[in-house]
Amino acid sequence: TQLLEQSPQFLSIQEGENLTVYCNSSSVFSSLQWYRQEPGEGPVLLVTVVTGGEVKKLKRLTFQFGDARKDSSLHITAAQPGDTGLYLCAGVRDDKIIFGKGTRLHILP
């Protein structure tokens, strides 16, 4: 069973559109992280959210942690081709980092 479910698994949209990626779990995490992974590279941390209801912004990316600390979302405004990649959410619990399966995002120019 997958502890963290991400949706959608794949998303292909036109440049300039907005999108939201979801990360859901039935488990509570002490914090939740979002990573981005490009082909041939390891994941790179984008953000960590710690407090229930917390919202963090990174340029055109907005991350939100659910009030119950079980789920999170990533919203991208005006997507650009450079946003293309695999987006991974990861829950931190008991000093372990557990990854979801990822959302593969493709932004068409």
Add this chain to the structure above:
Amino acid sequence: EAGVAQSPRYKIIEKRQSVAFWCNPISGHATLYWYQQILGQGPKLLIQFQNNGVVDDSQLPKDRFSAERLKGVDSTLKIQPAKLEDSAVYLCASSLGSGKIEAAFFGQGTRLTVV
């Protein structure tokens, strides 16, 4: 600051052969992770070290996989004998290991193909 170093980058072996991967974490990072990432999936934790002690190896197939972290620094992951389903990218990551919020820094990974 140097990142996490892994070698080799690529490895092709026949099934039933053995293979070893090496990882040098970021200097000063107490926690070291080995993840397996099968194509199209997220990384799956195989083993986690805190200094040179094992914190979690519950998902490590111990009949064929082994890992060690010498002197709490470098680590090696070995597979013997390899199976076709072991084809994956093996990622090493490290973190400070000093607090609750742990950002993991990843190496580029070793892509293993078992034929």
